[in-house]
Amino acid sequence: MDELALLKDFRLEDASPNGAREHARAALRVAIERRRPPSRRTLVLLGFVGAAILAGAAYAVVHELTVGDPAPEEVRVQPARFGHSAELIPVPHPDDPQLDQARVAGVLDSSAGTVYLFASPNARGLCASTWLEGNRGHQGRLNMPSVCGFRDQSFFGYGNEDYGIVAGHDLGRNPLRLFWGRAGDGVARVALRFGNRIVIVPLIGR
């Protein structure tokens, strides 16, 4: 007796989806729209890809990691300024990094000094901000370039620190170039292409 052949036909009439697919699709759409803000684990995945790829004189070595901790207060009270010039009285914008929720995502010891990577949400996704220790602007505010992406996006940012003298380091003469982004747990290295030149960079600072 082939019991499996008999079983194949049992309640086969129940197998037709009819309207079930539309029902499930609608439920899934609601779930997708209700996606939560990135978790702490997501933030931890943010890390430096590399530093000073183009500047021959620069180097970078990670020597300390405090990822996941809240960013220092001075970072969290920074008026968010992303993609537009700072207003006299800052007006919240949905694209602004919500720096009050910033966490440390990486610490990098570069040739120009310690660089911090902070991760914070905005209304649409996740933002990354970098700060080269000592790099301050008007009224002592932190000069912090930021880049934002949608939730779950593997986004990459590029920061070219090439202006001013920070902690004795002349960035104009010896610029620091930073790349950062988000990659899955299994990604060990990334390939960066500059024209016809490809540089393989191990993922560090995560």
Next chain:
Amino acid sequence: MVLGESKGGVRAEAFGDLFERHFDAIYSYLARRVGPDLGRDLASETFTRAFAARKRYDALRGDERPWLFGIANNLLRRHYRDEERRLRAFAQLDVRRDDVWPNEPRLADALAALSREERDVLLLFAWADLAYDEIAVALGVPVGTVRSRLHRARAQFRAALEKEEALDG
């Protein structure tokens, strides 16, 4: 100073493809076990749970079917009694009725006689077309356990059918 390009929602779109590819198989499996109404709800919940857990899915493990069937089977656990009630009802059907498939009552009876673990393995094999190693992933048990459960389930199922056949004859 800073450049950033976005390709937002890529993973969500990929999940849409996964839904379209596997919905029918998941629904079919669940509906045959607990009926179309509950099957519809459980299939829907399977995909919303899978979406919520999509970051934990290890794509390197291969086919996503065992992962999805594993979620579906976990959801089924809350409804084993519904399934058994349903099987007992089918076992009582009168085969002389025109709308009843002659084998239906004895198959239902034989399925109801299996343990839940054996029924899971047998039906994932027969209805979901999962291989031994895929069933092992779906149920979170070693492949050896799948083999022994399936062997036992098939033997018991066959014996129950033969017993019914002898009684009918």
